[in-house]
Amino acid sequence: MVQTISSVGLPQEQPKVWHTLETATAIAYLETDLEKGLSSVEAKRRLTDFGANELTAKKGKPWWLKFLLQFNQPLLIILLGAGLVKAISGSFVNAGVIWGVTTTNAIIGFIQESKAESAIAALAKAITTETTVIRDGKKLRVQSRELVPGDLVMLASGDKVPADLRLVQVRNLQVDESALTGESVAVEKNTQILKADTPLAERKNMAYAGGFVTFGQAMGIVVATGNATETGRISQLMERHTDLSTPLTRKFDKFSQSWLRVVLGLATLTFVVGLSYRDLQDALEAAVTLTVSAIPEGLPAVVTVTLAIGVSRMAQRHAIIRKLPAVETLGSATVVCSDKTGTLTENQMTVQAIYAGGHQYEVTGVGYAPEGEILVNDQPISLNSEKGLQECLIAGLLCNDSHLEKKNGKWVVVGDPTEGALITSAKKAGFSQSALANEMPRLDGIPFESEFQYMATLHETPRGKIIYVKGSAEAILKRCTLLLSTDGQPHPIDCVETFRQTTIEREVNIMARQGLRVLALAKKSVSNDQITVDHGDIDTGLIFLGLQGMIDPPRESATKAVQACQEAGIQVKMITGDHAVTAQAIARRMGINKNGSVLAFTGAELAQMDKQELAHVAEEGVVFARVAPEQKLRLVEALQSKGEIVAMTGDGVNDAPALKQADIGIAMGGAGTEVAKEAADMLLTDDNFASIEAAVEEGRAVYKNLLKAIYFILPVNGGESMTILLSTLLSRELPILSLQVLWLNMLNSITMTVPLAFEPKAKNVMKQPPRHPNEPLLSSSRMKRILAISLFNWIVIFGVFEYIEYTTGNLNLARTMAINSLIAGRIFYLLSISQLIPNLIAKMDGTIEENVDIPAIGFGIVGAIILQIIFAHVPLINQVFETAPLNFQQWLFCLAVGSPMIIWAAVVNKIDPPN
Template structure:
């Protein structure tokens, strides 16, 4: 009779998220043979009809979505930004001043409304960017595959995790994330990491045997959603899914945790505080300076307010959000999913990439091309996973390929309408199955004839995997495959030309020579061995020692065609590439030469054994050398140690990985890069970036785009603060020369910020990478947004703009031929002069936007018209300025006057002067750089 595990029965209320059953502890007391029946399942898994029925009753196997802030709360949060608070206070004070005026000046009311309008615009842009970013993140996460292996109707299948139902029979292997709460029925050397539930990161052993009743979380025969398989393999039956799991209980705590700000966001917040304080302090000082001159309290306040508004870069929060969002979306289009904004920032300063070989540099479609057995080499024809080809002398390699096929957990999947032949499981094992099929062996029939009774899964320390099968009646035979050197050390005999003979020094030398010859061709080499054992479940030590070597298998994983260009790009960008692989040194070097990582005749090749013998100081000296570096036959501990050593030297390290054993290095690296297609769930969870196509070329693209994002942020900082100088300097100049009126009013400044500032800045945030962005060294990790280069550049451009604007204002004022004290706000010449000031800033900002598009390259080289959004935004700003100058209703609001064609021509000349000056500065930078290079080559 089935145990009541809390599974819903017909007539129960359906729906996901039911609480976990209180009596699930009864399941842990059942022997493995009774678990399947106790959980209303079967040894062959659930039939499809029952899966559909249970899906309706239990819902999808997914955790409840984290509660989103209501849209109105998201919108309200936009008004807590420091710039927004400063402007809202200014608007409120201005409105109060208008209420206290007698008579009331409509211009003061217009100013209060205009300031509030800027706040509302920024809030709207920020809200829509955040809202869109959330949906973008959800859609991008959905692109990362989350699947698990199950038995259904007696077939091994791969299904999406969300489609699991209670009663499903799940197959688990090292590197898998446990997809639901499950009771084990078979476990082979299984250990799991329960850190997500218990906080303890050490692997804990699991068993399929019955345990005493007690708390489910302490049951050693259960595995839980959110935990990871570290070592071994298992078969388990699902007993709870989704919100009914133990992890579902605590998930909402993590989902509701506050989002941490990145260093970039913190830098911007610090800058905002400093700018706000500077604006308030400057406004207060000038307010105090003007009061003793006889100006009214309100007019002095409006003057000081204009200074404050001129210093506040109102468009900065919105442009920052847009630039980061555009960068993340661009990376996603190029198959790089960035999970944290921190990765966008760090990518621009990456100095070292520690890359795996298989799958990242190669196509991850292993193909056996040579087999060494009985002292001879046999060619294997055909490529890819289609079992089309033949093995020369297949009679001599029959035992070798049969043993290799029996020692595989992967499955060869026939082609379907959507895709061709593929492998479900490890690609290396897939290649062995294909080679066996080419030799006329049917893997399924072989497994049926020799059922497996025990298994010792692969782990990176032993570097081998072994299985025990019932073979030839009641005999029990072990089959082992793994790294050839490690396997050879455990062999006592060799299958030599059809008979078994002891492994002498001569034959060992012949095997070692064969290994080196295969590896020198760039082939990955596996050894296969076997022995008869004493029973169906012998000890591991008996299983993997005293072996008979059956032979060697050489397989090739061809490099991806796009990798060579990506490696060259990284070299040009000053990024060092170190290959870190578990493969044979000769195999690794051959592949590294094919893709361009190695060009020197004698690269530095370091094995795991040599790393073990090194002190940290020796490793530091090794990494300090500028030579090409290959790390071979390394374990996860070695990989972690190398990453730490690079970071100790101040390097910014990106690390690629796909297995569970790569997770520590991925987490510890500055940029952990996981494989999205072939990687394990554990690796993808540990990484901050996921390559959806598994290609190294996507890393190079992501670095290029990451550098571009940071550059674009610097560009619009230069753009915003240079025009702030142009707004502030005329006001200060008028104060010091004794002119009684402001050269530009606060309402005009807001019109500039609102109409001709924000949109071009947003367009700069979408600027594509500069042509030479990958020809520059990585930026320093300690470099700040407001670096010396940024400050010098906006001071240079801002000074030119300010001088031009002051010149046209005082030129027009002096053309009236009357003393400064005689000017009033209604004087036609004064209105023309302030119109020239506003138009001068708008026009010069258009040319400034073109100038800051590049940092060193001439804008003519990238093309004046290559960013149509920027041209449209600038044209819209100039059009709005023309409307302010000519439209009577707007003239009344801004106190402006119509400009002549000659006035516009003069302003365009000033803008061109700015562009020419910036082009000359860039030319000087390029000339100085080339001179330094020439000096270095002498």
């Protein structure tokens, strides 16, 4: 209901149903004048009341606070505490190293974090422009930020719509609102009153901020500015729905909390037991060493490097990752919600069916490239014998305001996509637009208007003057009294109404059910004296030439990718601003279904559902058409409420809230708006669904490699912790010191673990179902693996230390040899979980042809050996880390002690296969 006008001016709250109001009612409500507009004084007053016409973003956290928050992780807090204990006890070198490790991890996290305000900033740019207004009866050019409700705005072709407008005068206006509504073609506007429940994409008497005028002129009254616009409401949705944690971060948080409790319990036990026979400082050293040994300091760095390598691989497959955890999240996706236009389809209208002269024709080829054939009964036609088809194609070519160009080796349409499709179909038959235009020049024309649903052009031809007409089947057929047959001769339609219903309209319905957009074509001969054409000239007496049915066809690569995703257990859902019939037809063509059916729902139907109904529909539905921004957001939330990991694609402003809410938001890098790109986690450089499938494949491979990294690193921590605890309980000297633990956990672990990130993906990675979202990071079989390898590492460290100390009495030598024996075992373990040796064998057998990345594993092993040589033989390192040089026999001893890992790892691999 329209509110009563306040005595002190307009109320701050505006009505939400401007499209339902009469023009006079809207003018009265906004206290403006259709001739003079607002006065300058009133405009200034309203600018003070309503504020500038710009979007305001929530203030973000300062950079220093974001950096400090990186330390707010359980494991890092424990390390900071351990460093503080060492500092209080006077071990400043140890404390400095521990704090250096934690600071390094915090810096890595800080670099990864994106700025949340950037999406809103991009959104603000989307509606910033200059515009023409009428104030005090004069036309003025003002900045769009100065607009206020009640301003009278003039729109012309090429203008950006500066605010939400109720249109009051329209002349052939077409507005591209794809960024806001998802509508794939420009919308024809008018001033007719609409029903309250009319979807946003069908409100033809409104123009919304951020839209682009592609044709015509109009005048409209500003009804909303800034945050009150539809674009502004989207920005508020984006602020309310912050980025969710990813499956990987949730699992790491859970792992960290569990590990933290274990570490604190063991450290407390070690300290208490140590006090019974050691002084306070030694007891603290034992507790701190156990704490440092139990925490995998190198894991965050290894995870970051592994994800970064996944980013690089995805970039090679047209997927640019903006946020590192998105790499792994893709691998765990259970649902992909995809836009239709340009992602699943070519974004190029293509004529695929023609009905002319009583015959049905099939047109091959995709897009605007004039490559393909016109077939009848699967056989190429002889155009000379198909006069009716000739006339139908000529009409589409001449009654046309667009043309084709070749840019960068690719054919594009300059003008309307529908007209581009008509030109291409004629070119496939051998017609030239320029040649025909010279032979049959245009004298006059009637531009397309939504009121009449047709376009007409008058041409001078060798056979006399002819009017060609194209438009909707309904508008053209009722004006036809003759039919052109196959031989090119017009024949009277004996029973026009019956013929339309039983023949032509049947053909229209066949094309429509296939999702084709149908255009009817006709002509009329006129006297040679006529030099203009008017609506009255074509009210009757037209000769029906035929129908051309066109569609934005599916990408062949996207169809294969959809099938691959569904085979991998990933649901594919189409969420589009296009019509339900068209979207459903595309889904059927591509094989997008749920249990064999293609259920489609419209935005109007979704708006009537509660949360429970929506959750059920979101799970069972396949196509969601004509959806508003809030409904896209609700669909993503509904799927997440069912436990799904949702990947969402989009390219428009209207997609931004859903992109931000989704577990993984995917924006179009080519045609996408800056708003969508800023809100997304990933960009597609080729705007192709096939790249999503490739990215999912890489994401799954990354997760596999991450697991390998985890169960390669953790057994070292387990072995070290068991060693410290047992030594304390047995009142023995510590076999390994806290600084030596940091050397192992940071430098050595990273050097040997990073090569696992280069592991090739398994062949069956896309044949397996998605991981369950609640699957723990460490399953029972993985825990058995970690415990088994930890036990071996403990035996090596403790056994070598006790033996060397007993035989030599040299603590530093005993600790150095124990650590080097551990590293020797780790090298054999690395080879056991890597695909290097199996792939080399398969390569020699000719089983596989892929290149095997030998340098990564090789460099890792060589790097680890070099580090241990430095660890044992560089005097400064000997002094700081309390190590000792080894002779050749002692090095061989370490290698021999680590070699049983070959047999041990083989047994463990039977329990928990690494690949």
